[in-house]
Amino acid sequence: MSIRARLLVVSSAVLLLAGTAGLASAETFELTWTGGYGPGDAILTATYDSGDTYTVTAIVSGEQNGETISALLPPYPASGNYGGNDNQIYYPGYGSADQQVDVMGLAFSAGAYDYNLWYYPPGYWECSSSVTLGCGEGNSLAVTSLEITPVATPEPGSMFLLGSGALAVLLRRKQILNAEA
Numbered sequence: 001m002s003i004r005a006r007l008l009v010v011s012s013a014v015l016l017l018a019g020t021a022g023l024a025s026a027e028t029f030e031l032t033w034t035g036g037y038g039p040g041d042a043i044l045t046a047t048y049d050s051g052d053t054y055t056v057t058a059i060v061s062g063e064q065n066g067e068t069i070s071a072l073l074p075p076y077p078a079s080g081n082y083g084g085n086d087n088q089i090y091y092p093g094y095g096s097a098d099q100q101v102d103v104m105g106l107a108f109s110a111g112a113y114d115y116n117l118w119y120y121p122p123g124y125w126e127c128s129s130s131v132t133l134g135c136g137e138g139n140s141l142a143v144t145s146l147e148i149t150p151v152a153t154p155e156p157g158s159m160f161l162l163g164s165g166a167l168a169v170l171l172r173r174k175q176i177l178n179a180e181a
Helices: 003-023 156-180
Strands: 026-035 040-050 053-064 067-072 088-090 106-110 113-120 123-128 141-150
Touching: 026 053, 026 123, 040 088, 053 106
Parallel strands: none
Antiparallel strands: 026 040, 026 141, 040 053, 053 067, 053 088, 067 106, 106 113, 113 123, 123 141
16 A cells, blocks of 8 residues: 555544544543542543533542442432432532532442432532431531542544644654665
8 A cells, every 4th residue: 555545544534533532522520529428539521411511421430538439320210329319510610610519419339338429508418328317418418628620631633633743753754764775
């Protein structure tokens, strides 16, 4: 296959990958918190809904008080899981810079228990399946800090430039090797 044919194939593949990456609606966020059940952190993937609202689709990694977060719980009541969650977050904040988890909350499993982080004015709460009374302002522990920050991911244009630059270097190297032979 000629160099031009290879260049055409590789360029087409790079353009296709860059174009499909631009169609993806997933965002990545880092969530950190401290509260009565201990500190926690998680890397979340979420899809954009509308306004400032995102629905969390997965917890990529994370810990709750030293226990590995093993699963994002499906929204309640469809799953029957603890806490009545809908797994929605707000970034940069739904009408308020500090409201970043909604009233229903974000639920996950860590260790032997299920947890739900949720907002009820004027602050955040965390409930655990270790308490049999269920989630509610009187049965949950206060979350003393909660922060959501976006995790930087390369834009499709940046990936295209990186790919085309690498391709140019490889083609130039091949031309030099062919000229020396």
